[in-house]
Amino acid sequence: xxxxxxxxxxxxxxxxxxxxxxxxxxxxxxxxxxxxxxxxxxxxxxxxxxxxxxxxxxxxxxxxxxxxxxxxxxxxxxxxxxxxxxxxxxxxxxxxxxxxxxxxxxxxxxxxxxxxxxxxxxxxxxxxxxxxxxxxxxxxxxxxxxxxxxxxxxxxxxxxxxxxxxxxxxxxxxxxxxxxxxxxxxxxxxxxxxxxxxxxxxxxxxxxxxxxxxxxxxxxxxxxxxxxxxxxxxxxxxxxxxxxxxxxxxxxxxxxxxxxxxxxxxxxxxxxxxxxxxxxxxxxxxxxxxxxxxxxxxxxxxxxxxxxxxxxxxxxxxxxxxxxxxxxxxxxxxxxxxxxxxxxxxxxxxxxxxxxxxxxxxxxxxx
Numbered sequence: 001x002x003x004x005x006x007x008x009x010x011x012x013x014x015x016x017x018x019x020x021x022x023x024x025x026x027x028x029x030x031x032x033x034x035x036x037x038x039x040x041x042x043x044x045x046x047x048x049x050x051x052x053x054x055x056x057x058x059x060x061x062x063x064x065x066x067x068x069x070x071x072x073x074x075x076x077x078x079x080x081x082x083x084x085x086x087x088x089x090x091x092x093x094x095x096x097x098x099x100x101x102x103x104x105x106x107x108x109x110x111x112x113x114x115x116x117x118x119x120x121x122x123x124x125x126x127x128x129x130x131x132x133x134x135x136x137x138x139x140x141x142x143x144x145x146x147x148x149x150x151x152x153x154x155x156x157x158x159x160x161x162x163x164x165x166x167x168x169x170x171x172x173x174x175x176x177x178x179x180x181x182x183x184x185x186x187x188x189x190x191x192x193x194x195x196x197x198x199x200x201x202x203x204x205x206x207x208x209x210x211x212x213x214x215x216x217x218x219x220x221x222x223x224x225x226x227x228x229x230x231x232x233x234x235x236x237x238x239x240x241x242x243x244x245x246x247x248x249x250x251x252x253x254x255x256x257x258x259x260x261x262x263x264x265x266x267x268x269x270x271x272x273x274x275x276x277x278x279x280x281x282x283x284x285x286x287x288x289x290x291x292x293x294x295x296x297x298x299x300x301x302x303x304x305x306x307x308x309x310x311x312x313x314x315x316x317x318x319x320x321x322x323x324x325x326x327x328x329x330x331x332x333x334x335x336x337x338x339x340x341x342x343x344x345x346x347x348x349x350x351x352x353x354x355x356x357x358x359x360x361x362x363x364x365x366x367x
């Protein structure tokens with residue numbers, strides 16, 4: 001049965017658009033600049049055509065919610081350097097294969113040149129690679145947010161159970177709440193409300209977002225990915241601003257529990273520790289990443305292979321960093337649609353299907 005069809009009902013969406021307009025009018029017509037921080041929300045908003053239906057006073061900003069997009073230039077450079085090592089086999093999800101490094105090279109180029117790079121669909125696939133290649137060190141490239149990090153932690157626990165000595169993880173996982181704080185601390189971002197990520201929130205629950213309303217008086221609404229989900233979230237944002245009552249609320253109860261998933265968080269806390277992390281376009285954010293705990297040092301590729309992040313220069317002309325902070329629309333980048341297209345991406349926001357530049361190109365220009 002399709003339990004989500006009701007959330008795409010045109011009549012329901014029209015009613016929500018009317019509710020949104022009433023809340024905006026009652027709030028004095030103040031502009032509402034909302035930011036989503038989830039790649040699935042990025043695609044959903046563009047794909048559904050919601051941007052064209054929103055009142056003129058509502059502005060959609062696409063934030064740092066795409067795992068590939070926020071991976072820093074220096075981290076990509078490390079991936080490429082690692083691919084050149086003998087006896088190292090890289091396991092990675094496919095979207096990382098096309099992310100350009102500072103010199104324009106990608107893991108796809110490294111693979112063509114003979115590097116051992118395997119595309120996998122689950123961290124468990126990396127365990128099978130390690131078991132099948134005992135003479136090589138398998139390095140799983142760990143990127144992504146709180147949604148996928150527990151699966152990596154689970155794979156590490158399983159590797160220990162299986163006695164795999166050649167399985168390692170290069171952890172560049174990112175944490176969403178510290179990035180939201182960094183955006184609010186930047187006066188140039190000017191975000192009025194956050195559309196909070198549904199997938200991440202299944203793990204976190206609501207508590208890690210409470211500071212949005214408590215410290216910054218900024219509404220935050222956890223939402224699903226169908227048009228009615230997103231419109232309801234916008235209504236709640238506008239009504240909170242109308243009433244001067246900012247709050248963090250859960251509008252995705254069919255999937256998200258207010259308390260999140262304690263078991264998944266327990267696995268994260270067992271295997272990882274919070275650490276400072278580099279974000280493309282934002283820079284270093286305190287305690288916004290996950291490093292591998294000392295008890296699992298034997299699986300930490302950074303320690304085991306004595307890796308150090310290289311000093312790199314940004315990709316010339318690429319404005320992905322400004323796009324990720326909501327400071328620039330994708331088509332305001334000088335490379336967009338010219339030298340940078342989905343077929344020939346220059347920056348990471350055009351690589352991933354969840355990247356804001358790729359979504360803008362596909363659904364705004366072609367749609």
